[in-house]
Amino acid sequence: MRMPTKGRSWDEVRSELLGRGGNDAKWREGKTAVYVFNAGDDVATVQKEAYAAYMSENGLGPAAFPSLAQMEKDVISMALGLLHGPEGASGAMTSGGTDSITMAIKTARDHARATGRTPEKANIVVPQSAHLAFDKACHLMDIEVRRIALKTDGSFEVDVEAMEAACDAGTIMLIGSAPNFPHGIIDPIAELGAAAERLGIWLHVDACVGGYFAPFARMNGVPVPPFDFEVEAVKSMSADLHKYGYAAKGASTVLFRTEELYAYMPFEYSCWSGAPMTTPTLAGTRPGGAISAAWAVMNYLGVDGYRRLQGEVCATRERVEEAVKMMGFQIVGNPILGLMAFHHPDHHALALYGEIYRRGWFTSVTIEPPSLHLMLSPKHSEFIDAYLDDLADSVRAVAAGEDGKAVQKIEARYS
Template identity: 45%
Template structure:
């Protein structure tokens, strides 16, 4: 039963020392992000980059990026530069533009809005039927959020055995009311990059907007490609790609909340921009869905990118890929465990045909890990980042022990996968 007691409005007048003590005490059982025990939620390249992000964030703690253009031209220039870095990294052509947002979900909302406006402006469609978005079953729920807000239908295509979208099935879902086709780089559940080139060709042939959701891979997968990891190209080099979402607060290693969305053509940025002319306070324009937003996030992203630069991201890609390989080796060395997909970047998803993986996850929970789960197929899931490296030996030892216990007891679990 949920606790329905309502907290009374505080009396106040409590000093920071007192508040800090209470907050520390109340969260003492919360997961410690430093310990690498959560499957997701926190991202790290190295300690120094983490400190740079934190210091820059605190230094610009009070600036409101809503007012960047009017009050903080220095901050506005940093924001523009961060977007330029992203356009460059993702091989956007001349004329490409971007928006600095508060997260992957907001980036996706903006791209979806732009796609809808373009469809409305340029395409004739069946007005009796709702517009639709066509995407793989693995596409992020942020598109469903956007679809609810915009009264749009979501159509989901099944996967091939390698867990990338089946392009033929995706193509068959497209009709005259399709305003957007989506593919992921990589998808969250299985960590694989969809066949972006093939989907791009399908989208172009159908004359439909293609969005690449690179919230996870956007700021790191290009560096994986550059170190010769064989990571597939997913960006504007594919001519059908009109927009890309790429989170800074994931593998850009910047503090939350920070993400970016990029458009191949500047006019599409105009389509995602909000403008209201008749308000008593005058013309109100935001490129974002949010109004006020932290200038701290902009400053911190600028600082982290300038701190890491080409060398730092290359190093991060090397460190991450070596760690992913070590995790994969350790996991697949445990009898009965297998990968559900070959990771393209940093997400691993594994399970078993020999025993109930959710029962293993329960054992891991009892050992104070916070595992991620996938439901189809039943699996465990982790988005690896460098805080997971010092935790690796312990994780694998606990996983071995958990598997052994589940095999011995033939235990089953009635857990359901919740994000």
């Protein structure tokens, strides 16, 4: 597209703009189980109005916008309250999980340097199931990533012994996820904590997905193991507001056990023509709307609202588990929150994915092992039966294409 010489009317532009979404994934109809977290129209209205109210303000200027500075402090305080942040814990809002993870690694690296641990080449040790944001951050900072294979006993759990064995004098961070993205499993943070303490290494918990889910699931009676600052060795956490915090996109939190550790995060610079500046996160300009929308949604929902929504998500996941097992799938590991993967021993995940995609569902896949993957939202409770019907049809279609006998086997299972 070339920029039009003359601008067009907003009516015309709006109509084209909205029309362009016509071929997008149908998330409003519950047909997407990745990228979008749909908590319903009321939450969307709060997001939009709260975002618009501070859309032009810039979180980079706390002195100019004390409103945003205070909202950010409130958000961090609410986050630390949920995640067992001890007295003196601190943190900041960032643009997303990748930003939070990058800043946590940068902080651990600078802390290691400042405390006399200056290896020639630093490394971090992560489970194979950890998000690729760790690799991206380390690519930027020239840090080695040591990905450690999961246990081979079918649990898809982290091998803590192997993680510990992979650490050496250059290791600046050990990582656990709560939960990881591919399988939705919470890593054994307490065990990783014990290893981190033995080795004197910084432990980061990536709770981008679970940070605003697991505490409420636990309140609802889900047996969530210790995964946050409750585990003494945890030095930092990433927790995304724009996932299960149901905030507008561009909002995450990065949290530190102490103010002293957090102090290694902001970037300060004065050797240039401009005025000395401090930027706390990877971004320079920080959209005020992302801060105000997160603050507003947290206040709008409150603990009761989050408990209700996360309860709906867990109930949907249980419904899916039950139904897909009837179709011959095996659940990968033991997911207890809103993410899950399920593997079919007879049919390849990509073939099944193709069929379900053709039926209008935009979901995801996990590669190890080849499985279908769902990141469920509260709104899915209304649509899950349609998904499961289409999934059953997809299994039949793949089976028919692959092996006629398999269809009979599946039919027998349903009857």
